[in-house]
Amino acid sequence: MSTPELEVEGLDAAYGASQVLFGVRLSVERGETLALMGRNGAGKSSTFKAVMGLLRPRAGRVMVRGREVTGQPPYRIARAGLGFVPEDRQVFPEHTVEENLEIAERAGVAGREWNARRAFEVLPLLAPLRKRLAGRLSGGEQQMLTIARSLMGNPAVLLLDEPSEGLAPLIVQQIGALIRTLREMGTTIVLAEQNSRFCLAVATQVAVIDKGAIVWRGSVAQFRAEPDIQARYLQV
Numbered sequence: 001m002s003t004p005e006l007e008v009e010g011l012d013a014a015y016g017a018s019q020v021l022f023g024v025r026l027s028v029e030r031g032e033t034l035a036l037m038g039r040n041g042a043g044k045s046s047t048f049k050a051v052m053g054l055l056r057p058r059a060g061r062v063m064v065r066g067r068e069v070t071g072q073p074p075y076r077i078a079r080a081g082l083g084f085v086p087e088d089r090q091v092f093p094e095h096t097v098e099e100n101l102e103i104a105e106r107a108g109v110a111g112r113e114w115n116a117r118r119a120f121e122v123l124p125l126l127a128p129l130r131k132r133l134a135g136r137l138s139g140g141e142q143q144m145l146t147i148a149r150s151l152m153g154n155p156a157v158l159l160l161d162e163p164s165e166g167l168a169p170l171i172v173q174q175i176g177a178l179i180r181t182l183r184e185m186g187t188t189i190v191l192a193e194q195n196s197r198f199c200l201a202v203a204t205q206v207a208v209i210d211k212g213a214i215v216w217r218g219s220v221a222q223f224r225a226e227p228d229i230q231a232r233y234l235q236v
Contacts, residue, residue: 122182
């Protein structure tokens with residue numbers, strides 16, 4: 001069997017004395033799009049933060065292409081192959097779109113596939129905005145820019161935290177189309193989402209998290225056939 005692009009084993013994490021993750025286990029193969037689904041506060045963002053080193057795990061392991069990165073500084077985890085698109089986007093508002101991409105570009109990396117030219121080809125919405133300050137972009141444009149900026153690091157796995165939240169339906173459709181395009185290009189993606197319709201339109205696999213633990217895992221087809229799981233863990 002091939003080595004997973006991302007493997008999370010028995011991950012525990014806490015904010016102070018409050019434990020938020022309990023033995024989280026995930027495995028993502030090359031080219032898969034895994035939707036990590038759950039209600040607000042279920043542990044989706046905390047899982048991403050623990051994987052990225054923004055929240056130090058108490059136990060467990062995080063492996064990127066077979067290399068353990070558990071608890072390392074975020075910049076080292078990024079260099080190991082994880083790209084992270086945070087929920088709040090965090091663009092550099094006083095820099096242009098083009099400069100935001102240049103800041104993130106990893107020059108001199110062997111096998112580097114992503115540069116500004118390719119980013120503008122894959123995300124054509126950004127091309128006419130290349131000289132605009134990022135702080136003057138709409139929410140949807142900033143989301144596209146943040147995804148493009150993460151790709152500039154040539155990640156093995158792209159983590160998208162709530163990519164559709166707060167965006168207009170047309171922009172959500174464009175984000176969905178982009179995710180499908182990236183998957184067709186061989187990009188491995190994990191997205192944390194509450195929007196089940198969006199997830200099922202773009203994902204190949206589903207993991208459901210509740211109260212900080214993975215409670216179900218399977219294909220999109222299997223998830224569609226489990227209305228009880230959807231009702232128990234996703235409906236408000």
